[in-house]
Amino acid sequence: MNQVQPNDSHSVYRQLYALLVYDLYRDPIEAIQMMAIWIWLEKMITMSPDLTRRILTVSPHLINSLGNEALLCWACLGNINLLFSCSFTNFPLTNIVLRKEMPVEFFRLHRDVTINGINEVIKRVCATCLKDIWDGAIARNAQMANNYATTIRPQKVDTQPDERTLFITFSRGFPVAEREVREFFTRLFGECIESFYMQEVAIGEHPLFAKIVLHNAWYVNSVLSGGTKAKFMINGKQVWMRKFMPKR
Known part of the structure; x- marks a missing residue:
């Protein structure tokens, strides 16, 4: 669990935003x-005056999933057809931390009011108390992109496979798909994978x-x-x- 220090709400917002952009590598705009x-x-739901504080106390994996649900909510507000096709069941984790159902019906009835309210939050809260973290994340991402662009990409050389093999372990209870690992490496280096072996497991289990x-x-x-x-x-x-160490 993440430790939340007793402080004002802006301190919690800063901790949560920093976790999103630095620890989880979420896009700074999407994180906003x-x-x-x-x-x-x-601010709007009476049962959730400490929603962000509660989010900050759960695992990074769950925060990441809650973030995806928040982006779905953002997309629904921006697309009226999507808004009318979804329901509170599309936000299972958010329902838990809210301690009530996501107010999808309110969004439908008061879409403009909701959008204006969220924009006010961005203007009056996010743009002020999160600006330095935003600037730092943008600069970090730009530097990473620059480093990648200016690095000489290695050519494939004739070395033994064991010398260029990574052994990767996952945490029990937090399944990682092959696709996710491939995307991770592709973002870093482009097409760099020669072969991929995932542990074979029984149905219902995770590698x-x-x-x-x-x-x-x-x-x-x-x-x-x-x-x-x-x-x-x-x-x-x-x-x-x-680095993979073959058995001798």
Whole structure:
């Protein structure tokens, strides 16, 4: 669980936004949209005056999922057809932290009022107390993009597969799909995966490890930053990576 220090609401907003953009690597703009939805709900729903504080106390994985539900809410408000096709059942986690059903019917009846209220939150709250974190996240992302663009991409070389293989472990209870891992590497390096092996498990169970053979050992060293192992968050789920050590 994340520790929330007793402080004013703006301190909670800052902690939550920083977690979204720095720990979960969520897009800064989308994270502002999430925050605006949550803060508006916090101010409008009498049973949820501490909604953002409650969100901050759950696991990063659940915060990531709550963020996705907030973005769905944002999309519904922006598309009236989508708004009338969804219901509170599309927001199961949000219903729990709200301690009541997502007010979808209110959105339908008072869509303009809701949109104006959320925009006011962005203008009066997000644009002021979150601006420095926003600026830092934008600068961080720009630097990462620049580093990627200016790095000389390695060519495939004739090395043994074991020398360019990563062993990846997942946390029990937080399943990670092969697609998610592939997307993680593609965002970092482009097309760098030669082969992918996910642990075979029985129906209803989730893999706890995977092996990835990359095109070049350079990718392995880059991921591990020259060390022996490294921890990453993939869609809010903790993943450990280390160089594969074959049994002799």
